[in-house]
Amino acid sequence: MKQKILKGFLIALVLIVTLVVGVLSYVKLALPNVGPPPELVIEVTPQKIERGKYLAHHVAACLACHSERDWSQFAAPPIAGTEGGGGESFDIGIGQYHARNITPKQLGNWTDGEIFRAITCGVNKDGEALFPLMPYDNYGKMDKEDIYAIIAYIKSLPAINEGITTPSNSDFPMSFIINTIPQKPDFHPIPNKSNTVDYGRYLTTMASCVHCHTPQDEQGQFIEELNFAGGMEFPVPTGGTVRSTNITPHDKTGIGSWTKETFIARFKTFTDSAYISPKIVAGDFNTVMPWTNYAGMTEEDLGAIYTYLQSLKPIEHTVERFEKESMADSGE
Numbered sequence: 001m002k003q004k005i006l007k008g009f010l011i012a013l014v015l016i017v018t019l020v021v022g023v024l025s026y027v028k029l030a031l032p033n034v035g036p037p038p039e040l041v042i043e044v045t046p047q048k049i050e051r052g053k054y055l056a057h058h059v060a061a062c063l064a065c066h067s068e069r070d071w072s073q074f075a076a077p078p079i080a081g082t083e084g085g086g087g088e089s090f091d092i093g094i095g096q097y098h099a100r101n102i103t104p105k106q107l108g109n110w111t112d113g114e115i116f117r118a119i120t121c122g123v124n125k126d127g128e129a130l131f132p133l134m135p136y137d138n139y140g141k142m143d144k145e146d147i148y149a150i151i152a153y154i155k156s157l158p159a160i161n162e163g164i165t166t167p168s169n170s171d172f173p174m175s176f177i178i179n180t181i182p183q184k185p186d187f188h189p190i191p192n193k194s195n196t197v198d199y200g201r202y203l204t205t206m207a208s209c210v211h212c213h214t215p216q217d218e219q220g221q222f223i224e225e226l227n228f229a230g231g232m233e234f235p236v237p238t239g240g241t242v243r244s245t246n247i248t249p250h251d252k253t254g255i256g257s258w259t260k261e262t263f264i265a266r267f268k269t270f271t272d273s274a275y276i277s278p279k280i281v282a283g284d285f286n287t288v289m290p291w292t293n294y295a296g297m298t299e300e301d302l303g304a305i306y307t308y309l310q311s312l313k314p315i316e317h318t319v320e321r322f323e324k325e326s327m328a329d330s331g332e
């Protein structure tokens with residue numbers, strides 16, 4: 001009797017182990033499964049480079065993450081001369097992710113299709129999954145022509161030899177989970193500008209405002225009922241914690257009472273030529289929002305983003321924007 005139970009137990013154990021090993025090998029070896037990079041040769045024209053430059057600096061803000069930021073200034077503008085050389089590193093407890101050099105020094109041996117697949121599906125040249133800190137889910141919803149323009153532009157950047165080349169690393173279990181995240185893109189044409197809400201939604205998606213302006217639960221999942229309602233926390237390199245604010249049209253807790261002019265002016269304060277950034281003393285209010293990048297958007301585009309945000313459902317959600325480091329935290 002005893003032996004029978006033991007035998008049954010052993011068989012069950014072998015089955016379970018086989019199943020677990022099977023699932024893990026599938027996740028590790030067969031995923032991500034987004035297909036091969038497309039066969040693609042992007043035709044480069046001055047217009048395309050101009051469009052790509054605008055999107056890469058000011059809307060998709062690739063160069064807010066893939067450049068070094070000057071944290072001694074408010075909103076940490078990108079440091080001139082480091083554009084595309086890589087910059088931001090995110091050590092987020094489940095892994096360490098680096099926005100690496102994307103100048104021709106690093107991407108010179110990638111095909112256009114491989115760059116395209118990385119931006120829109122989140123899979124690198126070697127077929128490995130990228131962590132969705134880079135909002136590739138949103139880039140996969142853009143017009144293909146806009147992605148082509150961005151690629152044409154980043155290929156025209158001066159090669160930066162030093163830059164950041166450190167490979168990213170996912171700790172267990174993220175080293176498995178990450179393979180399930182990349183997805184096939186779902187492209188949409190640019191809406192007609194006369195349809196301001198749809199056009200504004202397109203730009204807001206490309207700028208991934210929602211990624212920062214939505215709080216996450218303990219598992220790191222976005223709390224969708226609070227989309228755009230703010231409250232995501234970011235440690236600030238100069239000390240303290242900043243939280244994204246509520247940008248739904250709620251009257252009291254969001255931006256419901258803002259006019260379009262106020263909204264546009266808020267961004268335009270940070271325009272390169274007009275803006276002299278105040279120096280930050282450690283512990284001062286500072287922010288991760290790349291204001292100086294977005295400031296380069298046209299008034300028409302910022303206005304469309306405003307109109308789209310005002311079309312959302314108002315959500316009552318109060319956020320304390322900044323908290324200084326407490327004495328207990330800083331006493332290292």
Ligand code: HEC
Pocket residue numbers: 056060061062063064065066090097098099100102106115118119124125129130131133134135139150154167168
């Ligand atoms: C919020 C920050 C952020 C933004 C914005 C961003 N990226 Fe990234 N990007 C990253 C991070 C972080 C990685 C590394 C992810 C990883 O290794 O898992 C990455 C990886 C990449 C890679 C793969 C590089 C390699 O060596 O494997 C390319 C190419 C790339 N980004 C291009 C772009 C382009 C083009 C844009 C704009 C359309 C963009 N990124 C916007 C943070 C960002």
Ligand code: HEC
Pocket residue numbers: 204207208209210212213234242243244245246247255266287288289290294305321
């Ligand atoms: C990297 C994260 C990040 C991204 C991306 C981001 N924001 Fe923010 N945003 C913040 C944080 C943090 C704050 C609060 C601190 C501050 O005022 O800068 C903020 C503040 C704001 C404010 C000020 C609201 C007020 O009450 O003063 C507005 C408006 C805003 N964001 C709009 C946007 C829009 C529109 C986008 C997309 C185009 C966007 N943000 C993208 C992090 C982000």
